[in-house]
Amino acid sequence: MSAGEVLLEVRGLHASVAGVEILKGLDLRLCAGEVHAIMGPNGSGKSTLSKVLAGHPSYTVSAGEVAFRGIDLLALEPEERARQGLFLGFQYPVEIPGVSNASFLRLAYNTVQAGRGGEELDPLEFDDFVRGRMQLLEMDPGFLDRDVNEGFSGGEKKRNEILQMALLDPLVAILDEADSGLDIDALRIVSKGISALRAQHNAVLLVTHYQRLLDHVVPDFVHVMSEGRIIRTGPRELALELESRGYDWLTGAAAA
Amino acid sequence: MTGSLGRRRPNMDTHLPGFAQPLFRGLPVIDDAWAGVRETARKQAFAAREPGPREESWRFTDLGALYRGEFDAILVPPAAVLEVPELPEAGHRLVFVDGHLIPGLSRPAEGGGLEVRPVSGADAHPGDPIPGTLVPASRDLFAALNLARLATAALVHVRRGCAAPAPVHLVFLYSTAAHATFPRVMVRLEPGASCSIVEEHHARTGQAHLCVPVTELELGNGAQLTYTRVLRQGAGGFSLGYCEAVLGREAQLDVCTVSADGRLTRLDLGVRFAGPGARVGLDGLAKVDGNQVADTHSRLIHGAPNCRSRQLHKCVAAGAGRVVFNGAIRVEHGAQQTDAAQQSRSLLLSPRARVDAKPQLEIFADDVKCAHGATVGQLDDEQLFYLRARGLAAPLARELLTYAFAAEVLRRVPVASLRRRLERELLAHTPG
Numbered sequence: 001m002s003a004g005e006v007l008l009e010v011r012g013l014h015a016s017v018a019g020v021e022i023l024k025g026l027d028l029r030l031c032a033g034e035v036h037a038i039m040g041p042n043g044s045g046k047s048t049l050s051k052v053l054a055g056h057p058s059y060t061v062s063a064g065e066v067a068f069r070g071i072d073l074l075a076l077e078p079e080e081r082a083r084q085g086l087f088l089g090f091q092y093p094v095e096i097p098g099v100s101n102a103s104f105l106r107l108a109y110n111t112v113q114a115g116r117g118g119e120e121l122d123p124l125e126f127d128d129f130v131r132g133r134m135q136l137l138e139m140d141p142g143f144l145d146r147d148v149n150e151g152f153s154g155g156e157k158k159r160n161e162i163l164q165m166a167l168l169d170p171l172v173a174i175l176d177e178a179d180s181g182l183d184i185d186a187l188r189i190v191s192k193g194i195s196a197l198r199a200q201h202n203a204v205l206l207v208t209h210y211q212r213l214l215d216h217v218v219p220d221f222v223h224v225m226s227e228g229r230i231i232r233t234g235p236r237e238l239a240l241e242l243e244s245r246g247y248d249w250l251t252g253a254a255a256a
Numbered sequence: 257m258t259g260s261l262g263r264r265r266p267n268m269d270t271h272l273p274g275f276a277q278p279l280f281r282g283l284p285v286i287d288d289a290w291a292g293v294r295e296t297a298r299k300q301a302f303a304a305r306e307p308g309p310r311e312e313s314w315r316f317t318d319l320g321a322l323y324r325g326e327f328d329a330i331l332v333p334p335a336a337v338l339e340v341p342e343l344p345e346a347g348h349r350l351v352f353v354d355g356h357l358i359p360g361l362s363r364p365a366e367g368g369g370l371e372v373r374p375v376s377g378a379d380a381h382p383g384d385p386i387p388g389t390l391v392p393a394s395r396d397l398f399a400a401l402n403l404a405r406l407a408t409a410a411l412v413h414v415r416r417g418c419a420a421p422a423p424v425h426l427v428f429l430y431s432t433a434a435h436a437t438f439p440r441v442m443v444r445l446e447p448g449a450s451c452s453i454v455e456e457h458h459a460r461t462g463q464a465h466l467c468v469p470v471t472e473l474e475l476g477n478g479a480q481l482t483y484t485r486v487l488r489q490g491a492g493g494f495s496l497g498y499c500e501a502v503l504g505r506e507a508q509l510d511v512c513t514v515s516a517d518g519r520l521t522r523l524d525l526g527v528r529f530a531g532p533g534a535r536v537g538l539d540g541l542a543k544v545d546g547n548q549v550a551d552t553h554s555r556l557i558h559g560a561p562n563c564r565s566r567q568l569h570k571c572v573a574a575g576a577g578r579v580v581f582n583g584a585i586r587v588e589h590g591a592q593q594t595d596a597a598q599q600s601r602s603l604l605l606s607p608r609a610r611v612d613a614k615p616q617l618e619i620f621a622d623d624v625k626c627a628h629g630a631t632v633g634q635l636d637d638e639q640l641f642y643l644r645a646r647g648l649a650a651p652l653a654r655e656l657l658t659y660a661f662a663a664e665v666l667r668r669v670p671v672a673s674l675r676r677r678l679e680r681e682l683l684a685h686t687p688g
Binding site: 054055056057058077078079081082083088090093094096097098099104107108111112115147164168 | 636637638639641642643644645646647648649650652653656657659660661662663664
């Protein structure tokens with residue numbers, strides 16, 4: 001992968017959940033080395049876009065196409081998308097009592113590694129590897145012994161998502177509201193983690209309601225989403241403008 | 257009428273069902289200390305009714321397949337060498353194959369503070385527990401059959417104030433098709449004694465066989481017992497088990513039961529608080545697939561004040577498997593300050609699987625806390641998607657979530673190597 005290569009291309013995407021159409025003709029292109037932010041008011045379809053791209057079975061795509069490195073992404077099962085290098089950081093990471101974080105992380109890592117022909121790690125090797133990544137996110141090694149997200153605070157859950165991203169080293173990372181529910185310190189740590197993973201060979205899509213995350217992780221492009229479509233794309237300054245002016249001036253213009 | 261019963265000659269004096277008739281053919285009469293117990297039980301077995309769907313406690317568990325079978329006793333132990341499940345932590349152990357003690361595989365303890373030994377009517381000591389004290393022949397047909405066919409029991413006896421230094425391992429293996437076995441475990445903990453016991457039943461045949469294991473646990477005042485019961489009865493095994501415990505003042509009992517596979521398994525588990533301030537924890541896991549049935553009937557009797565009980569029973573049903581849980585809690589008059597909590601949770605992995613879970617509270621005291629809850633559900637779609645989004649294939653994700661559901665109970669298995677073995681085996685056997 002080299003900088004500039006198209007990693008993800010979304011064209012005319014329409015998708016619905018429970019019979020209600022949420023995405024209504026969405027276009028988006030992510031190239032290697034880029035960080036994009038998608039902003040928009042509640043209900044504009046930001047989270048739906050994340051879930052559709054990751055393959056959530058509750059969402060139905062009725063039209064449009066998504067190419068991931070030239071492959072038809074929509075034809076792949078969610079697990080195949082992950083193995084191809086797509087990562088979704090969940091807005092609400094799911095708790096899985098009964099499965100330790102350590103075994104979950106190792107299973108995910110080895111599965112994705114196997115999918116791309118990389119080397120799998122045994123528990124001892126993995127332990128060294130994961131501890132190194134945890135230091136980056138200022139995570140207590142005690143996290144490994146706890147069950148997946150169970151009883152984690154909001155900030156701990158989000159850090160756990162970024163840790164998974166750091167382990168899986170995706171080509172395209174979609175981070176759905178990575179900053180929601182974080183206090184200042186947690187926001188700084190999560191932002192540091194995202195920035196550290198930013199590279200010439202990958203692309204990051206930040207889905208966020210507020211621009212404060214974008215103070216820490218500076219995007220190359222900002223997209224404004226409304227009613228299931230991207231209605232404006234601009235440089236990072238667009239986010240600051242949204243912060244001061246709100247969304248109305250754009251959504252009003254779209255409606256007109 | 258005789259002709260309609262087919263090739264088997266009916267025993268005209270009795271109602272003994274056909275499946276059990278071979279058990280008493282050619283049975284040698286032995287005159288020993290337990291002869292009276294056996295004879296009384298034999299009469300009770302011959303007079304007992306065949307449990308059937310008309311009785312409330314058997315309403316959901318059809319014994320038809322058992323009654324259509326025919327089971328014989330194995331009078332000499334089989335010569336085959338069988339793999340014994342190892343428990344590195346264990347000290348003393350007794351190994352039985354098809355009901356016969358195998359001395360070469362056993363490590364008994366005799367005398368001193370801890371006794372772990374086989375006991376029969378011929379060699380019972382004067383102070384040994386009398387079989388049938390807690391699970392008498394009058395209980396029902398199967399309990400009567402166990403006593404009537406009683407040969408060698410496993411005895412664990414811990415003297416006053418003594419602590420067993422390592423877990424005691426009681427292993428029962430089943431290797432022969434169409435045989436019936438009647439194991440009995442008798443445990444006596446004198447006041448202040450403590451012990452951990454692991455009782456395992458493993459079929460080494462996938463063919464039909466019948467096992468009626470009975471365990472009697474006596475805990476004196478302040479005694480502490482950890483009792484773990486593992487049942488792997490194979491594809492064709494019928495197991496109709498009974499476990500009955502009585503607790504003295506401030507005694508503590510932790511029971512963990514794990515049952516997986518078995519054509520039909522049933523456990524009647526009873527605990528009675530006979531003195532104040534005692535505590536019991538019951539954790540159970542039952543897992544079925546195919547057309548297997550696993551039935552757990554528990555009955556906790558708070559017969560004394562200030563006792564606490566906590567129960568968690570989990571069921572996993574795949575295929576056309578069926579699980580039954582009936583959890584009775586009885587708080588007797590005067591058992592004030594009782595604190596009882598019961599949870600039953602069932603996971604259905606297939607639309608053909610079925611669960612019948614029923615709490616049953618009978619409360620005759622007014623100052624008590626009794627909580628119960630029952631849930632039945634399927635794997636969570638959001639958890640499934642989360643795992644798949646991390647690259648795990650759908651069947652593996654389902655396996656992992658099923659394992660996670662069971663893990664809450666498996667983590668309470670008190671012996672580490674057993675816990676790891678069960679985690680490994682049950683994870684590997686989860687259907688996709």
